Amino acid sequence: xxxxxxxxxxxxxxxxxxxxxxxxxxxxxxxxxxxxxxxxxxxxxxxxxxxxxxxxxxxxxxxxxxxxxxxxxxxxxxxxxxxxxxxxxxxxxxxxxxxxxxxxxxxxxxxxxxxxxxxxxxxxxxxxxxxxxxxxxxxxxxxxxxxxxxxxxxxxxxxxxxxxxxxxxxxxxxxxxxxxxxxxxxxxxxxxxxxxxxxxxxxxxxxxxxxxxxxxxxxxxxxxxxx
Amino acid sequence: xxxxxxxxxxxxxxxxxxxxxxxxxxxxxxxxxxxxxxxxxxxxxxxxxxxxxxxxxxxxxxxxxxxxxxxxxxxxxxxxxxxxxxxxxxxxxxxxxxxxxxxxxxxxxxxxxxxxxxxxxxxxxxxxxxxxxxxxxxxxxxxxxxxxxxxxxxxxxxxxxxxxxxxxxxxxxxxxxxxxxxxxxxxxxxxxxxxxxxxxxxxxxxxxxxxxxxxxxxxxxxxxxxx
Amino acid sequence: xxxxxxxxxxxxxxxxxxxxxxxxxxxxxxxxxxxxxxxxxxxxxxxxxxxxxxxxxxxxxxxxxxxxxxxxxxxxxxxxxxxxxxxxxxxxxxxxxxxxxxxxxxxxxxxxxxxxxxxxxxxxxxxxxxxxxxxxxxxxxxxxxxxxxxxxxxxxxxxxxxxxxxxxxxxxxxxxxxxxxxxxxxxxxxxxxxxxxxxxxxxxxxxxxxxxxxxxxxxxxxxxxxx
Amino acid sequence: xxxxxxxxxxxxxxxxxxxxxxxxxxxxxxxxxxxxxxxxxxxxxxxxxxxxxxxxxxxxxxxxxxxxxxxxxxxxxxxxxxxxxxxxxxxxxxxxxxxxxxxxxxxxxxxxxxxxxxxxxxxxxxxxxxxxxxxxxxxxxxxxxxxxxxxxxxxxxxxxxxxxxxxxxxxxxxxxxxxxxxxxxxxxxxxxxxxxxxxxxxxxxxxxxxxxxxxxxxxxxxxxxxx
Numbered sequence: 088x089x090x091x092x093x094x095x096x097x098x099x100x101x102x103x104x105x106x107x108x109x110x111x112x113x114x115x116x117x118x119x120x121x122x123x124x125x126x127x128x129x130x131x132x133x134x135x136x137x138x139x140x141x142x143x144x145x146x147x148x149x150x151x152x153x154x155x156x157x158x159x160x161x162x163x164x165x166x167x168x169x170x171x172x173x174x175x176x177x178x179x180x181x182x183x184x185x186x187x188x189x190x191x192x193x194x195x196x197x198x199x200x201x202x203x204x205x206x207x208x209x210x211x212x213x214x215x216x217x218x219x220x221x222x223x224x225x226x227x228x229x230x231x232x233x234x235x236x237x238x239x240x241x242x243x244x245x246x247x248x249x250x251x252x253x254x255x256x257x258x259x260x261x262x263x264x265x266x267x268x269x270x271x272x273x274x275x276x277x278x279x280x281x282x283x284x285x286x287x288x289x290x291x292x293x294x295x296x297x298x299x300x301x302x303x304x305x306x307x308x309x310x311x312x313x314x
Numbered sequence: 315x316x317x318x319x320x321x322x323x324x325x326x327x328x329x330x331x332x333x334x335x336x337x338x339x340x341x342x343x344x345x346x347x348x349x350x351x352x353x354x355x356x357x358x359x360x361x362x363x364x365x366x367x368x369x370x371x372x373x374x375x376x377x378x379x380x381x382x383x384x385x386x387x388x389x390x391x392x393x394x395x396x397x398x399x400x401x402x403x404x405x406x407x408x409x410x411x412x413x414x415x416x417x418x419x420x421x422x423x424x425x426x427x428x429x430x431x432x433x434x435x436x437x438x439x440x441x442x443x444x445x446x447x448x449x450x451x452x453x454x455x456x457x458x459x460x461x462x463x464x465x466x467x468x469x470x471x472x473x474x475x476x477x478x479x480x481x482x483x484x485x486x487x488x489x490x491x492x493x494x495x496x497x498x499x500x501x502x503x504x505x506x507x508x509x510x511x512x513x514x515x516x517x518x519x520x521x522x523x524x525x526x527x528x529x530x531x532x533x534x535x536x537x538x539x540x541x
Numbered sequence: 542x543x544x545x546x547x548x549x550x551x552x553x554x555x556x557x558x559x560x561x562x563x564x565x566x567x568x569x570x571x572x573x574x575x576x577x578x579x580x581x582x583x584x585x586x587x588x589x590x591x592x593x594x595x596x597x598x599x600x601x602x603x604x605x606x607x608x609x610x611x612x613x614x615x616x617x618x619x620x621x622x623x624x625x626x627x628x629x630x631x632x633x634x635x636x637x638x639x640x641x642x643x644x645x646x647x648x649x650x651x652x653x654x655x656x657x658x659x660x661x662x663x664x665x666x667x668x669x670x671x672x673x674x675x676x677x678x679x680x681x682x683x684x685x686x687x688x689x690x691x692x693x694x695x696x697x698x699x700x701x702x703x704x705x706x707x708x709x710x711x712x713x714x715x716x717x718x719x720x721x722x723x724x725x726x727x728x729x730x731x732x733x734x735x736x737x738x739x740x741x742x743x744x745x746x747x748x749x750x751x752x753x754x755x756x757x758x759x760x761x762x763x764x765x766x767x768x
Numbered sequence: 769x770x771x772x773x774x775x776x777x778x779x780x781x782x783x784x785x786x787x788x789x790x791x792x793x794x795x796x797x798x799x800x801x802x803x804x805x806x807x808x809x810x811x812x813x814x815x816x817x818x819x820x821x822x823x824x825x826x827x828x829x830x831x832x833x834x835x836x837x838x839x840x841x842x843x844x845x846x847x848x849x850x851x852x853x854x855x856x857x858x859x860x861x862x863x864x865x866x867x868x869x870x871x872x873x874x875x876x877x878x879x880x881x882x883x884x885x886x887x888x889x890x891x892x893x894x895x896x897x898x899x900x901x902x903x904x905x906x907x908x909x910x911x912x913x914x915x916x917x918x919x920x921x922x923x924x925x926x927x928x929x930x931x932x933x934x935x936x937x938x939x940x941x942x943x944x945x946x947x948x949x950x951x952x953x954x955x956x957x958x959x960x961x962x963x964x965x966x967x968x969x970x971x972x973x974x975x976x977x978x979x980x981x982x983x984x985x986x987x988x989x990x991x992x993x994x995x
Contacts, residue, residue: 110990116949116990117986117987117989117990117991118983118986136982136986138986138989138990138992138993139990139993140990140993140994141993189952189953189956190956192886192953193953193956193957193960193963195964196885196953196957196961196963196964197957197960197961197962197963197964198961198964199960199961204423204473205419205447205473205474206447206449206474220886220887220964220966220970221970221973222887222977245964246885246886246963246964246966247886247887268343271416272416272419272420272423272473274956274960275416275417275420275501276420276423276424277960278505278959278960279420279424279426279501279504279505280423280424280425280426281424282420282423282424282473283422283423283424283425283447283472283473285447285473289447289448292448296449301363302345305344305345305363305365306344308344308365309337309343309344309365309366309367310344311365312365312366312367312368313367431650431700432646432674432700432701433674433676433701495570498643499643499646499647499650499700502643502644502647502728503647503650503651505732506647506651506653506728506731506732507650507651507652507653508651509647509650509651509700510649510650510651510652510674510699510700512674512700516674516675519675523676528590529572532571532572532590532592533571535571535592536564536570536571536592536593536594537571538592539592539593539594539595540594658877658927659873659901659927659928660901660903660928722797725870726870726873726874726877726927729870729871729874729955730874730877730878732959733874733878733880733955733958733959734877734878734879734880735878736874736877736878736927737876737877737878737879737901737926737927739901739927743901743902746902750903755817756799759798759799759817759819760798762798762819763791763797763798763819763820763821764798765819766819766820766821766822767821
């Protein structure tokens with residue numbers, strides 16, 4: 088599958104919009120990054136130095152899985168191996184977001200496992216925790232994160248952030264928002280009691296019903312309206 | 315009672331404004347919905363796919379109590395039975411809002427009953443909890459929610475959201491805001507002690523004095539000024 | 542002391558600005574009110590129906606201490622006796638704000654006394670609590686609140702709100718902001734430990750140094766810049 | 769090292785921007801202040817009366833280490849000795865910010881030591897607490913704060929605020945933001961468990977990798993985009 092010039096522009100704009108929306112929602116801070124698969128051996132990603140809150144398509148470059156620039160002039164983020172190693176091992180993944188979300192990260196800081204406490208939270212399934220707060224800036228660490236992710240949709244990085252994967256940028260954005268919304272509700276419930284954790288059957292129902300392009304797009308449009 | 319074209323336009327605009335204001339206040343997220351009775355057998359409701367934060371009167375359709383479109387072209391929300399079954403059993407209800415409020419929902423997540431801890435909170439009276447987090451997307455579930463609501467003004471849906479009913483859209487909006495404001499105060503008080511719960515006599519006084527069209531309109535105007 | 546027409550306009554504008562700033566800071570909700578003494582027997586106050594977030598000088602009326610309109614056409618708030626009875630017993634008071642602040646009120650909800658935990662908080666001194674959540678809408682209740690206030694600067698109303706008094710509107714605004722800022726810090730400290738309470742000597746130093754027109758005006762300008 | 773007129777204008781603008789950004793982030797309130805070294809015996813600082821949220825280069829004056837005006841007409845903050853005594857004892861320091869951050873200060877209020885719980889937090893190193901809530905408005909107190917700071921980057925003032933020092937204004941701003949971000953995460957983690965504290969080795973890695981002009985500038989640009 089080769090991306091056409093028109094595809095390229097659309098994907099760059101989607102990535103820029105996704106990261107801008109996450110910055111506005113304070114799920115991405117000054118140093119989060121997002122990517123979209125370009126082909127079997129390369130991906131688009133926002134440059135390391137770009138300003139997340141005002142990102143445009145011009146801030147998106149493309150690199151191959153070894154980090155060599157194949158489109159654009161600016162350098163990719165130092166953590167590009169996080170993206171590369173997941174794309175290498177997960178051909179089904181076409182978009183990845185690396186966020187620094189407040190509530191999801193607080194859970195990892197105290198060792199509390201992510202639990203499904205609201206409907207959208209079920210779409211993430213089990214969310215493992217990568218047990219190191221260090222930056223994912225080597226191929227070896229990228230491989231370890233990819234291994235921790237396994238076949239799942241997301242992995243939390245202890246006291247650091249989150250990695251969310253999906254079949255496209257819109258879905259990936261929605262899942263990134265759902266992950267943090269669920270964590271927010273879990274965290275606040277934990278302060279005053281024990282939150283109700285959805286049963287396996289309930290989670291299954293929501294995974295079947297809420298994982299639709301229409302609902303992902305609606306979530307996207309909702310956040311876009313806040314820009 | 316038949317609604318005239320002028321009524322129709324006003325009601326559509328009121329619904330759109332109510333949902334926009336609740337989205338701004340983060341009481342409605344990407345998927346809340348609101349309705350207003352059209353006649354004995356139909357109601358207005360925002361379309362399922364509409365963007366809540368930028369809703370206009372054009373996003374409001376009308377469906378009969380079985381979900382068949384009678385005005386507009388877009389599909390109603392999948393949870394339309396929630397509205398339909400309440401309108402069927404409660405002829406006094408002319409407006410319904412289904413919100414996803416943070417603090418009210420956290421209370422249901424930990425099994426803490428809603429308690430009246432501020433003046434406006436008294437207007438909701440007792441607020442039962444519907445004991446399922448699943449979407450209310452069948453007639454049977456709609457009937458169960460309507461039964462849980464009974465003769466009351468509001469019902470909470472466990473780990474999911476809230477349903478607020480009233481004689482008109484403005485009052486319904488005000489009650490939706492009051493419910494969450496009371497829950498916010500209850501939640502935060504619970505973190506540092508035991509909140510003072512208003513006595514039955516105090517609650518009665520506030521129900522008599524604060525349930526006026528003028529105060530509901532003032533609440534509406536206050537939130538409208540924040541748009 | 543008679544107020545001139547120019548004074549009148551300035552005071553009305555100050556009141557409108559003070560309430561708008563407190564609404565923006567969510568210290569005043571849809572129903573807070575503020576007043577300024579007009580002469581020995583009357584005061585300016587925002588009308589009961591006015592929209593707090595968009596208040597203008599035209600929303601300010603004047604009433605005598607029995608609530609009879611002496612300037613303007615709109616009705617004063619139902620709680621005007623709160624203002625009237627304080628003006629009657631405290632000739633030194635020239636401005637009163639009645640707010641509905643979140644954190645100060647949560648403290649009263651759980652019975653935790655206001656404690657001075659930051660510099661500006663010392664300017665309020667001891668803050669008594671009026672032990673009723675009911676509206677202050679009769680002369681008798683106004684007298685009780687005035688008695689609870691005594692010679693102090695502020696009194697909290699249990700599970701309801703706050704009343705702040707001062708020699709002028711600018712100072713009154715600053716104290717209203719300081720009260721809630723101190724309560725916010727006290728509340729959040731209480732969640733993770735026992736906050737350090739300023740010693741009597743420390744409080745005295747801050748009362749002497751921070752109670753200056755220049756600092757009150759700077760606080761006013763700071764909030765004004767957020768409008 | 770003498771600063772040229774062009775340097776002067778740039779430094780004044782940087783100081784004004786840094787304080788405006790911190791005011792927007794609610795890390796500086798109506799009375800925080802910031803300074804930049806001018807030469808061995810003087811520094812730039814925002815005037816005491818200036819409005820922090822709308823600061824411009826015109827609000828920046830220069831004073832010598834004894835507080836005498838050497839540029840501009842407005843008075844420096846009463847706490848200028850805080851700046852002067854640090855500049856006197858730390859020739860490596862070229863910028864100082866005095867903030868009133870919510871979460872960092874709550875930690876001092878309950879006696880909880882600052883702990884490194886996120887990557888950027890490591891850049892502050894150990895953060896001592898100056899054990900007095902009083903204003904730093906005498907040479908003696910300035911000396912005591914300078915002594916508490918020692919060779920470090922930051923010192924917290926009990927129940928009062930923070931002092932952050934750096935080699936330039938951009939770095940100083942970034943450290944001020946990191947300090948509060950780390951405190952926010954520490955505070956929220958403490959509410960539901962025991963936060964993971966970074967090991968000495970992990971802290972060392974982040975101090976080596978994250979203390980770069982590029983990352984400080986990226987943090988600056990991120991906050992600037994929110995103005």
